[in-house]
Amino acid sequence: xxxxxxxxxxxxxxxxxxxxxxxxxxxxxxxxxxxxxxxxxxxxxxxxxxxxxxxxxxxxxxxxxxxxxxxxxxxxxxxxxxxxxxxxxxxxxxxxxxxxxxxxxxxxxxxxxxxxxxxxxxxxxxxxxxxxxxxxxxxxxxxxxxxxxx
Amino acid sequence: xxxxxxxxxxxxxxxxxxxxxxxxxxxxxxxxxxxxxxxxxxxxxxxxxxxxxxxxxxxxxxxxxxxxxxxxxxxxxxxxxxxxxxxxxxxxxxxxxxxxxxxxxxxxxxxxxxxxxxxxxxxxxxxxxxxxxxxxxxxxxxxxxxxxxxxxxxxxxxxxxxxxxxxxxxxxxxxxxxxxxxxxxxxxxxxxxxxxxxxxxxxxxxxxxxxxxxxxxxxxxxxxxxxxxxxxxxxxxxxxxxxxxxxxxxxxxxxxxxxxxxxxxxxxxxxxxxxxxxxxxxxxxxxxxxxxxxxxxxxxxxxxxxxxxxxxxxxxxxxxxxxxxxxxxxxxxxxxxxxxxxxxxxxxxxxxxxxxxxxxxxxxxxxxxxxxxxxxxxxxxxxxxxxxxxxxxxxxxxxxxxxxxxxxxxxxxxxxxxxxxxxxxxxxxxxxxxxxxxxxxxxxxxxxxxxxxxxxxxxxxxxxxxxxxxxxxxxxxxxxxxxxxxxxxxxxxxxxxxxxxxxxxxxxxxxxxxxxxxxxxxxxxxxxxxxxxxxxxxxxxxxxxxxxxxxxxxxxxxxxxxxxxxxxxxxxxxxxxxxxxxxxxxxxxxxxxxxxxxxxxxxxxxxxxxxxxxxxxxxxxxxxxxxxxxxxxxxxxxxxxxxxxxxxxxxxxxxxxxxxxxxxxxxxxxxxxxxxxxxxxxxxxxxxxxxxxxxxxxxxxxxxxxxxxxxxxxxxxxxxxxxxxxxxxxxxxxxxxxxxxxxxxxxxxxxxxxxxxxxxxxxxxxxxxxxxxxxxxxxxxxxxxx
Numbered sequence: 001x002x003x004x005x006x007x008x009x010x011x012x013x014x015x016x017x018x019x020x021x022x023x024x025x026x027x028x029x030x031x032x033x034x035x036x037x038x039x040x041x042x043x044x045x046x047x048x049x050x051x052x053x054x055x056x057x058x059x060x061x062x063x064x065x066x067x068x069x070x071x072x073x074x075x076x077x078x079x080x081x082x083x084x085x086x087x088x089x090x091x092x093x094x095x096x097x098x099x100x101x102x103x104x105x106x107x108x109x110x111x112x113x114x115x116x117x118x119x120x121x122x123x124x125x126x127x128x129x130x131x132x133x134x135x136x137x138x139x140x141x142x143x144x145x146x147x148x149x150x
Numbered sequence: 151x152x153x154x155x156x157x158x159x160x161x162x163x164x165x166x167x168x169x170x171x172x173x174x175x176x177x178x179x180x181x182x183x184x185x186x187x188x189x190x191x192x193x194x195x196x197x198x199x200x201x202x203x204x205x206x207x208x209x210x211x212x213x214x215x216x217x218x219x220x221x222x223x224x225x226x227x228x229x230x231x232x233x234x235x236x237x238x239x240x241x242x243x244x245x246x247x248x249x250x251x252x253x254x255x256x257x258x259x260x261x262x263x264x265x266x267x268x269x270x271x272x273x274x275x276x277x278x279x280x281x282x283x284x285x286x287x288x289x290x291x292x293x294x295x296x297x298x299x300x301x302x303x304x305x306x307x308x309x310x311x312x313x314x315x316x317x318x319x320x321x322x323x324x325x326x327x328x329x330x331x332x333x334x335x336x337x338x339x340x341x342x343x344x345x346x347x348x349x350x351x352x353x354x355x356x357x358x359x360x361x362x363x364x365x366x367x368x369x370x371x372x373x374x375x376x377x378x379x380x381x382x383x384x385x386x387x388x389x390x391x392x393x394x395x396x397x398x399x400x401x402x403x404x405x406x407x408x409x410x411x412x413x414x415x416x417x418x419x420x421x422x423x424x425x426x427x428x429x430x431x432x433x434x435x436x437x438x439x440x441x442x443x444x445x446x447x448x449x450x451x452x453x454x455x456x457x458x459x460x461x462x463x464x465x466x467x468x469x470x471x472x473x474x475x476x477x478x479x480x481x482x483x484x485x486x487x488x489x490x491x492x493x494x495x496x497x498x499x500x501x502x503x504x505x506x507x508x509x510x511x512x513x514x515x516x517x518x519x520x521x522x523x524x525x526x527x528x529x530x531x532x533x534x535x536x537x538x539x540x541x542x543x544x545x546x547x548x549x550x551x552x553x554x555x556x557x558x559x560x561x562x563x564x565x566x567x568x569x570x571x572x573x574x575x576x577x578x579x580x581x582x583x584x585x586x587x588x589x590x591x592x593x594x595x596x597x598x599x600x601x602x603x604x605x606x607x608x609x610x611x612x613x614x615x616x617x618x619x620x621x622x623x624x625x626x627x628x629x630x631x632x633x634x635x636x637x638x639x640x641x642x643x644x645x646x647x648x649x650x651x652x653x654x655x656x657x658x659x660x661x662x663x664x665x666x667x668x669x670x671x672x673x674x675x676x677x678x679x680x681x682x683x684x685x686x687x688x689x690x691x692x693x694x695x696x697x698x699x700x701x702x703x704x705x706x707x708x709x710x711x712x713x714x715x716x717x718x719x720x721x722x723x724x725x726x727x728x729x730x731x732x733x734x735x736x737x738x739x740x741x742x743x744x745x746x747x748x749x750x751x752x753x754x755x756x757x758x759x760x761x762x763x764x765x766x767x768x769x770x771x772x773x774x775x776x777x778x779x780x781x782x783x784x785x786x787x788x789x790x791x792x793x794x795x796x797x798x799x800x801x802x803x804x805x806x807x808x809x810x811x812x813x814x815x816x817x818x819x820x821x822x823x824x825x826x827x828x829x830x831x832x833x834x835x836x837x838x839x840x841x842x843x844x845x846x847x848x849x850x851x852x853x854x855x856x857x858x859x860x861x862x863x864x865x866x867x868x869x870x871x872x873x874x875x876x877x878x879x880x881x882x883x884x885x886x887x888x889x890x891x892x893x894x895x896x897x898x899x900x901x902x903x904x905x906x907x908x909x910x911x912x913x914x915x916x917x918x919x920x921x922x923x924x925x926x927x928x929x930x931x932x933x934x935x936x
Contacts, residue, residue: 017715067707096710098753099760119714119749120742121721 007060008034009136012044012076014068021121022063025128031136033060042071045079048086058089061135064111066095066102077109088142092131168401168409175422184421186375188409191395191419193388195460197286198417199226199234200403200410203247203277206231206240209403210410212417214396218264218271218286223399231284235262235273243275252276254382254414258463261289272463278411281403285417290460300468303331308475317480317487321352324451324476329354331468332437332461334453338362339441341449344657345369346377351449359456371427377447379413380440384470387416388436390458391425416466428454435459439473443481451476488661495665498525503672512599512673515607516540522607526662530590530610545610546587554594555606557581564598571667572596575611575657585653588613593655595663597670600677607669611655702759709752717745754895761902766807768929773801773859776808777835780815784823793823794832801837802857805930810903817896818861818923825865825921834862847914848873849924856909856926867917876913877901900925 009031013019019037026035036059038044044062051058062080066073073093080086092113093106106114115131118124135141170190192198192212197219200210208231211223219226219234226233232240239260246252246259256276264271270289275282307327314320321339329337336359341351346369353363380386396419402409412418428436435455441448451473461469498520505514512535515522522531523543530543534555539548546554554577558564563572573595577584584591593611598604658666720742724735774797781795804811815835822833837859838844846858868876877897900923904911909926 015711015715017718018711021718096707096714098756117710117714119710119717119745121714121718124714124718 006033007057008036009061009063009132010036010038010044010047010059011063012038012041012068012073013063013065014039015065018065018117021124022128025125026132028125029129029132029136031132033136040068040070041073041076041079044076045071048080048083052083052085058086060090060141062089062091063131064091064093065117066093066097066106074105074109077106077111081110090135090139090141092135094127094131170397170401171419171422172395172397184375184423185409186379186421187411187413189412189419189421190401190409191397192412192415192417193390193419194394194396195287195389196417198398198412198415199231199284199286200398201231201282201284202405203280203282206243206282208234209281209405210398210400212396212398218269218288220265227399246275247277247282254278256285256414256416258467259284264288274416274463276414278414280406281410283410283412283415285415287417287463288460289462298464300331300464304468304471307331307472311476312479314483317483318352320480320483322354324472325352325354327472328439328451328453328469331472332453332459332465334435334437334455334459335359336362336454338452338454339449340367340452342377342447345654346372346374348372348449372450376424380438380447380450381442381445382413384439384473385416385466386418386436386438387461387466388420388425388428388438389460391420391428391434391436393458395419432456437461437469439469440477441473441480442477443484448477448480488659492661492665495525495662496668499665499669499672503669503676506673507676507679511535512605513540515673516542522609526595526609526665528593528595528609529612532606532608532610534604534606534608543610544590544612545608546591550583550587551608553583554581554591554608555604557583558596558606558608559598559604569663569667570598571663571670573658573663573666576654578653588653591655592653593658595658595666597666599670599673601674607666607673609666611658613653613655615652698759702756710749713745713748713752717742720745754899758895758899758902761810761899761906766810766906766929768805768807770803770805771808771811772803773811776812777801777815780812780819783812783816784820793826795819796832796834798834798836801835801859804927806907806927810906811927814900814903814925815861817900821896821923822861822863822865822921825867826863832864834860836860836862846924847922848912850910850912853910853912853924853926856928856931858924858926860922860924862920862922864920867919868913868915868921869917870915873913873915877911 009026011019011022013022023035026033036047038047041064044064048058050056062076064073064076073095077091077093080089080091087110090112091110092115093111094115094117095102095106096117098116103114113131115127118127168190169185169188172191175184175189194214194217196212197215197217198210198212199208199215201207202209208226208229211226213223215221215223215226221233230240231243235243239262242260246257250257252275254276256274259273259275262271262273263269271286272289274285274287277283307330310327311320311323314323321341324339325337328334336353336355338350338354339352340348342348347366348369348371349366350362350364353361355361398410428434431454433454434457437453437455439451441451451469501520502515502522502525505518506512508514512533516531516533517540521542522528522533528543530541530545532542532545532551533540534551539551541548541551545551558572561572564570574580575593577592577594578588584594590612591610592613593609595609597607599607720738724730724738724742730738777795777797785793819833819835823831826833837857838846839857840855846854849858877900878894901911904925904927907927908929911923911925913921913923915921
């Protein structure tokens with residue numbers, strides 16, 4: 001098994017319940033990385049901007065809910081795609097929408113994976129766990145520049 | 151006949167020498183070659199002298215000088231004119247020659263007594279190309295003429311003519327006034343058509359004469375040379391067509407060697423053809439005046455008398471003046487008439503389009519009153535609209551119309567940016583098959599009234615021969631042989647003429663073509679405004695589709711978020727609250743089950759809302775592959791079931807949307823699987839081509855012409871009264887968890903998908919024996935091979 005990576009995970013989620021589920025899943029998956037939260041697409045972009053401006057390390061994974069208020073997941077995707085240094089961050093979309101247009105949009109705009117949020121809590125946890133274990137341990141991610149200060 | 155004849159002088163009877171009617175006129179067989187402006191002869195009632203203007207020496211004299219003067223022509227030649235008119239008139243003549251413009255313009259010079267003293271002579275003069283022509287005519291005094299005040303007569307005539315309220319009325323009044331002034335038997339306005347055949351347009355006559363009104367005459371009856379002369383002169387008198395011809399001596403001008411140009415002479419020698427022509431009509435005298443509009447010969451004021459009649463110079467001057475006034479006035483009258491016609495055309499066309507706008511259909515143009523025929527002067531009209539013909543009046547038959555329309559649609563005229571109109575007065579000349587219906591449609595005026603569809607409006611006119619009242623019926627009246635042999639008699643050239651107007655209709659005027667174009671604009675605007683309305687509706691539809699999309703999105707996402715929360719808390723409650731009793735646990739479990747069910751309902755709703763709107767991607771699909779895929783999808787859901795699927799014969803390759811047809815089969819198969827029973831459950835999938843033997847129970851009327859597909863199960867069956875309900879959204883006939891559950895959207899989606907392919911779906915069922923779902927996919931019937 002590969003050694004878990006250093007760095008934080010950014011979860012873009014406006015629903016408290018769903019964020020809590022993400023935290024639960026991260027515990028179940030033994031994730032040691034810090035989980036940070038942005039409540040909207042705009043907040044996500046602001047956060048990334050801040051990190052860049054101060055030379056801090058960027059998140060090693062962004063979990064993105066597609067439908068958030070105040071700049072949704074699509075805006076976040078567009079914003080990240082526009083900035084060359086952010087493009088390398090793995091972006092995993094979690095959405096309640098199975099609309100093929102949404103799926104297409106996300107992959108077109110640099111998403112690395114698209115997952116449905118099931119209503120069933122158990123399934124929801126299972127999906128999140130598998131995302132964490134895949135992206136934080138199995139997959140090889142690019143090295144990020146900047147000071148590692150988590 | 152309208153072209154300048156090519157004359158090879160050596161082939162003519164008079165060779166290179168000057169022409170004389172008297173010597174050569176009789177030998178002519180056609181009018182074309184006759185030099186009518188230099189006839190070499192004059193009428194015998196007058197005397198003509200040609201002088202050198204510089205010294206007033208007589209160069210040429212008519213042979214009949216002795217009838218007025220005691221000298222033979224030979225005795226006068228080379229002499230001063232004073233020998234004829236006396237020394238004392240020379241200054242007067244010189245003054246007239248230098249003062250007024252007499253070049254090609256005849257002036258009354260003076261009156262004098264003939265040598266015998268019994269006759270007063272009117273002397274008129276004009277110059278033409280360096281020759282001075284003096285004409286001497288007996289005045290033919292009578293008390294009535296002498297006392298007439300021509301100024302007042304012409305003045306009141308003009309007043310009378312100007313009061314006319316139509317072109318017809320105007321011309322009728324002209325004939326009345328001319329008859330009154332001249333006292334002639336018959337005065338007519340003869341109107342030329344564009345091909346120069348003519349028609350007696352108005353007439354005033356002696357009561358006992360037969361009317362010629364409305365009769366048409368071939369163009370050859372007034373040949374081009376004659377028409378050219380009428381563009382130069384204002385009056386042509388012929389007091390006695392039977393009178394002798396008098397030759398000029400010499401025939402050629404000794405100074406120049408040229409024959410004498412008599413275009414402007416009132417004693418001009420008339421062609422034998424003309425005098426014979428008149429004789430055949432029983433006419434002995436004629437007086438003709440041109441009607442010129444914009445320099446072109448519009449028509450003639452043609453007068454005929456059955457006995458000899460003299461036209462004193464004052465009377466001629468009055469007629470000449472009247473002809474000039476008529477010419478000036480006629481354009482205004484004609485324009486007025488055209489304006490009225492134009493207003494009528496536009497008025498009716500606007501009415502037609504207004505009604506078409508109301509009824510939302512162009513049929514109104516042809517099938518009610520007023521119709522297309524009430525406006526434009528045509529004998530038939532046809533409208534091609536909604537893929538069929540709407541005809542009124544006399545038109546070619548529909549097969550002929552189809553053929554014509556196909557040819558017309560290829561015509562470049564319709565591509566013109568400014569005048570997209572086709573107009574012909576002889577269809578068969580450009581469209582050979584048109585000869586078959588030349589009798590009803592030699593004239594065609596056509597406009598296309600839609601850009602994409604091939605909608606046309608056509609007007610038809612029959613060939614002229616069908617409508618025109620020809621003077622003299624060639625079939626009943628043999629060619630008249632004139633006194634000089636079977637040459638041009640009244641109807642001699644008729645056969646030739648019929649040939650030239652064969653398959654020709656009255657031409658469409660600019661006004662009519664313009665009006666057709668305006669109608670086209672109106673109809674196009676109508677169509678455009680309707681398509682704008684359609685575009686608006688489409689925009690509305692897109693908007694409401696977008697709203698529906700947004701709603702479905704809200705349903706799928708925003709409604710699911712709290713649902714996920716509820717499920718989560720229920721789950722946590724169940725895990726953490728060990729204290730709960732069994733009943734409470736069951737309730738919480740039900741709560742969780744309901745949220746899952748709510749979730750699948752929302753999914754179905756979202757899916758259904760999208761089914762109707764996405765565009766189909768039609769391509770040739772092997773339906774056997776589609777069945778295999780569908781089975782795989784269904785099988786993965788129900789791995790516990792060992793289902794047998796019978797496909798009696800391979801399914802055809804079909805033009806359809808692969809993903810959606812697969813969904814149809816997936817839904818029908820999974821539906822069938824739910825209701826099969828027994829130890830070895832099976833279903834059957836097959837199809838029936840049109841006309842093939844096989845049961846098609848409950849098939850809707852429109853489906854029999856199409857291939858019918860079916861999915862048959864041998865399950866529990868459905869009661870007939872529930873047949874309709876099975877297709878309703880979220881309608882289930884059984885308990886929630888019986889027969890494998892499901893939200894009850896599958897068949898609704900099947901119905902929607904089939905409808906999207908233009909087909910219909912229905913079922914037949916026997917309770918306890920099984921159910922068969924039938925459906926058609928008509929979009930593939932034409933393109934596919936079975």
